[in-house]
Amino acid sequence: MEKQHQSELVIFTDLDGTLLDRVTYSYNKAITSVKHLLQKEIPVIFCSSKTRAEQEVYRRELGFFHPFIVENGGAIFIPEGYFQFKFDYNRIQDGYQMIELGIAYSEIRRILEQIRSDVKVDFRGFGDMSDREVAADTGLDLEAARRAKEREYAETLKLEGTPDEVSRTLGAIKEAGLNYVFGGRYYSIMGPNDKGRATKILINLFQRKLGHLKTVGIGDSPNDLPMLLAVDIPVLVQGPEGGWEEADIPHLRRVEGIGPEAWARAVEEIILVHDI
Structure with missing residues (x-):
């Protein structure tokens, strides 16, 4: 080459x-x-x-x-001073200039709770699981599982059940204005990002x-x-x-x-x- x-x-x-x-x-x-x-x-x-x-x-x-x-793509974290010119960002937190593209995790959780009630499918997200449950499901150690639960812009969803249940749940997620993508093991539920x-x-x-x-x-x-x-x-x-x-x-x-x-x-x- x-x-x-x-x-x-x-x-x-x-x-x-x-x-x-x-x-x-x-x-x-x-x-x-x-x-x-x-x-x-x-x-x-x-x-x-x-x-x-x-x-x-x-x-x-x-x-x-x-x-x-x-x-x-929920947010971009840029160390303060990394780019030595002015650019648009949403806020500064913990030494980062943050460009936020997603919607708040709490809002995603609220919408998913309503979907769970509507479609009558008992899916589980990391927000429904303890640190130990996440560790057991992912193979992460307990401290790493805790970090995985510190979500800000997307919920990680374990979606099992029949093909019809999965289809109805994903359809309801789209109808609610959220997006989803499959990452190889879990679904990531997020906003327009x-x-x-x-x-x-x-x-x-x-x-x-x-x-x-x-x-x-x-x-x-x-x-x-x-x-x-x-x-x-x-x-x-x-x-x-x-x-x-x-x-x-x-x-x-x-x-x-x-x-x-x-x-x-x-x-x-x-x-x-x-x-x-």
Whole structure:
């Protein structure tokens, strides 16, 4: 493959099933590539269904102190001073300039309670579960389960039952003005936001900061497709069953393998091709 010389790269990445192993949540198989990105000062932007509390742990552990996108595009958290120019944001909290695109978690919960009553289907969200129940269901340890429950813009829904019950519930969610996306294990119930909208906003800010960009997106699930549509170089790793998510995305690169091993392969190929 011919090498290309580009001004700047910015990488947007999903976490579960991509940078993180979907079962163990480990990133160990990607750590060498993570170090390469740190050495080359390539910004890595988490774009995940995970909460702010969850993502902050991985940011500290991996050393990626860049903006990040939470809860399927519910909000963008930008460290204060990261962009040295004026831009629109909603508020400042805990050292972040926040761009909020979703609706409040409490409102989503209120709507779901009404839907539960209307459709007579007993679905469960993380807000209905204790820390221990979330830990048992996800495989997270107790502290990580607590962070997963610190939701601000989306509810994580475990939707079981007959096909008719699932269909009626999802239909009622759409009729109520909410959106949903399947992330490989759970449904994420949210407002008008998605990963693509948040990614586009950050791309515009990075263009102002860095000038000419090449943007990369790496994902594995249906909720990643809007992000992949927004970037220059979309990359899809295989899902847990070994196949790729169906996607009609121009110039999509399909990488063999799952989780952090495939993520590392994708990153190393991109670094090689762009001669960074």
